[in-house]
Amino acid sequence: MTTTAPAAPPGERARTRSAPPLGNRPSRQWRIQERWAWAFVALPMALFAIFVVIPAGMALVMSFTSYSVIGESQWLGLENYRRLFLDPYFFIALRNTAWYTLMFVPLGLVVALATALLLNRNVRVSALFRTFFYIPVVSSTVATATIWYWLLNPQFGMLNVALGWFGIDGPAWLYDSQWAMPAIVLMSVWAGFGTNMMIYLGGLQGIPPQLYEAARIDGATWWQQFRYITLPSLSRTTFLVSTLLVIGAFQVFDQAYVLTKGGPANSTITLVYYVYTQGFGNLEMGYASAISFVLFAIIAVFAVINARVTGKDNT
Amino acid sequence: MSAPAVRTGTPRRRITAAAWWIAVVAVSVLTVFPLLWTVITSLKPAGDILSGSLELIPRTVTVENYTRVMTEVPFARYFLNSLVLAVGGVVLNLFFGSLAGYAFARMQFRGKRALFVTLLGSLMVPGIVTMVPSFLVLRAIPLAGGNNLIGQGGVGLLNTYWAIILPGAAGAFAVFFMRQFFSSIPAELGEAARIDGASEFRIFAQVYLPLAKAGAAVLAILTFQAGWNNFMWPLIVLNVQEMWTVQVGLASFVTDYQTDYGPLMAGTVITSLPVIVLFIFAQRYIIEGVAHVNAR
Numbered sequence: 001m002t003t004t005a006p007a008a009p010p011g012e013r014a015r016t017r018s019a020p021p022l023g024n025r026p027s028r029q030w031r032i033q034e035r036w037a038w039a040f041v042a043l044p045m046a047l048f049a050i051f052v053v054i055p056a057g058m059a060l061v062m063s064f065t066s067y068s069v070i071g072e073s074q075w076l077g078l079e080n081y082r083r084l085f086l087d088p089y090f091f092i093a094l095r096n097t098a099w100y101t102l103m104f105v106p107l108g109l110v111v112a113l114a115t116a117l118l119l120n121r122n123v124r125v126s127a128l129f130r131t132f133f134y135i136p137v138v139s140s141t142v143a144t145a146t147i148w149y150w151l152l153n154p155q156f157g158m159l160n161v162a163l164g165w166f167g168i169d170g171p172a173w174l175y176d177s178q179w180a181m182p183a184i185v186l187m188s189v190w191a192g193f194g195t196n197m198m199i200y201l202g203g204l205q206g207i208p209p210q211l212y213e214a215a216r217i218d219g220a221t222w223w224q225q226f227r228y229i230t231l232p233s234l235s236r237t238t239f240l241v242s243t244l245l246v247i248g249a250f251q252v253f254d255q256a257y258v259l260t261k262g263g264p265a266n267s268t269i270t271l272v273y274y275v276y277t278q279g280f281g282n283l284e285m286g287y288a289s290a291i292s293f294v295l296f297a298i299i300a301v302f303a304v305i306n307a308r309v310t311g312k313d314n315t
Numbered sequence: 316m317s318a319p320a321v322r323t324g325t326p327r328r329r330i331t332a333a334a335w336w337i338a339v340v341a342v343s344v345l346t347v348f349p350l351l352w353t354v355i356t357s358l359k360p361a362g363d364i365l366s367g368s369l370e371l372i373p374r375t376v377t378v379e380n381y382t383r384v385m386t387e388v389p390f391a392r393y394f395l396n397s398l399v400l401a402v403g404g405v406v407l408n409l410f411f412g413s414l415a416g417y418a419f420a421r422m423q424f425r426g427k428r429a430l431f432v433t434l435l436g437s438l439m440v441p442g443i444v445t446m447v448p449s450f451l452v453l454r455a456i457p458l459a460g461g462n463n464l465i466g467q468g469g470v471g472l473l474n475t476y477w478a479i480i481l482p483g484a485a486g487a488f489a490v491f492f493m494r495q496f497f498s499s500i501p502a503e504l505g506e507a508a509r510i511d512g513a514s515e516f517r518i519f520a521q522v523y524l525p526l527a528k529a530g531a532a533v534l535a536i537l538t539f540q541a542g543w544n545n546f547m548w549p550l551i552v553l554n555v556q557e558m559w560t561v562q563v564g565l566a567s568f569v570t571d572y573q574t575d576y577g578p579l580m581a582g583t584v585i586t587s588l589p590v591i592v593l594f595i596f597a598q599r600y601i602i603e604g605v606a607h608v609n610a611r
Binding site: 034036044051058115119129136138139140145146151153157161194258279280296 | 345346414425427546568
């Protein structure tokens with residue numbers, strides 16, 4: 001927490017890096033620049049300290065207490081964390097979040113890559129379609145949720161009507177504990193793939209065209225080109241996109257709050273939703289902090305595993 | 316070189332082209348149609364919404380749903396709140412983001428590295444971790460909202476615009492974004508001005524800042540979008556209805572108007588309108604900005 005205080009330890013690295021660029025510059029000027037630099041960063045860093053660094057520290061401390069806004073706060077040690085392991089709702093929330101992540105991340109990855117491949121052409125109209133593909137990203141999750149609330153209406157919603165054309169009797173979606181989570185996944189992929197598609201497009205444009213030319217001369221099929229040129233060249237991008245997807249997936253909240261309020265039959269209670277109801281609904285802020293730290297740990301572990309799996313040879 | 320040309324003869328190429336068109340149009344329908352359907356539904360009278368849910372051209376066009384939204388809930392007030400918060404967020408993030416971003420990119424000072432690493436690290440902490448304590452910090456601001464000198468007794472800055480604006484004023488993302496942008500402007504420019512005796516602030520304000528306009532524009536658009544669409548934090552810190560944002564208002568709408576799809580869709584259209592209009596006018600910047608930030 002002290003890292004943001006003005007007296008942050010100089011450290012040898014900082015010293016050598018901060019050497020003035022022109023060598024024998026008088027140290028007076030260097031000191032003036034440092035004073036200005038501090039004037040520039042002081043206010044933003046103070047806000048950052050008050051609303052990010054200090055709260056993060058407070059959260060850690062609170063997770064060991066019974067803090068609940070009203071009433072006395074007691075030091076509980078690891079009691080909150082032990083309670084977690086006996087709390088069936090925590091495990092429901094954990095299972096639901098895992099289920100959401102398991103569906104959302106691969107689907108989001110595939111859709112983003114497929115649409116990016118589709119748009120990676122040097123034709124003018126692809127810019128127009130890029131705009132169309134990107135449009136769901138612009139709306140808020142709340143607005144997207146209300147749109148899908150209507151699309152997913154079991155009787156009159158577009159989705160079930162369209163399924164009916166193919167003779168499929170669509171489920172009740174948000175009213176069915178089996179289908180509520182898949183519906184939220186579908187909606188989230190629809191709402192978010194545009195951003196990742198853009199990242200993939202950037203990655204695709206960075207692949208040297210000579211590679212494909214050489215492959216074509218050697219008679220490689222489309223699939224071979226994709227498998228042996230495109231995918232390996234995109235491994236860095238895939239690492240970035242999958243990390244973003246996993247981090248986002250574990251923090252899903254808005255959709256579950258607006259569409260289902262955790263129901264039906266608790267099938268859409270997610271971890272963040274549970275932290276919200278414990279912390280701000282039941283005012284059990286100590287316990288809520290403990291859950292949020294467990295969530296933090298889970299995300300950190302996944303980020304590391306992901307780095308091992310996807311980013312092995314390029315980080 | 317002629318071999319592949321023979322292989323992709325005209326008929327085959329035509330099939331590929333046709334398949335491409337079918338695919339992009341199909342995806343576009345999937346992405347654009349739900350929005351269109353929302354607008355169409357919002358213009359239908361209550362009686363037609365369910366019975367004629369699939370009719371793309373309403374039998375009767377009405378603005379009844381919009382007038383209901385504006386009169387039955389204070390949507391105009393929500394709209395104003397959202398506007399103030401989003402614009403306030405843009406102004407402060409641009410200001411603090413450029414100041415700190417410039418210092419991190421082009422100035423030397425002790426502790427710079429440690430500070431920057433902390434800043435970057437904070438981007439990885441899930442938002443929910445800091446929400447509970449940030450709520451308590453805002454509640455305990457001294458002398459605000461009926462609080463005494465030590466921040467007790469009242470509600471502090473909760474239920475005010477400050478509760479949204481202050482925590483988001485110097486976002487780590489804004490600082491990082493502007494730093495990346497300033498780093499791409501040659502350091503020699505500043506050195507030259509420094510030799511001419513310009514003060515550090517003048518170098519920032521008159522040499523670098525004008526060159527960073529494009530980056531600032533992208534940041535402004537992205538910040539506005541994020542601020543306008545923000546939901547969870549306003550939901551937590553704004554507990555009086557007259558302070559609600561459009562997002563919070565719309566969410567409570569879903570609970571109160573469960574099957575009243577007309578007003579619900581009208582509210583959705585009003586909520587999405589500013590960001591969609593902004594997107595249409597600034598799409599090139601937005602799309603390039605997204606690609607730019609994430610490519611680094």
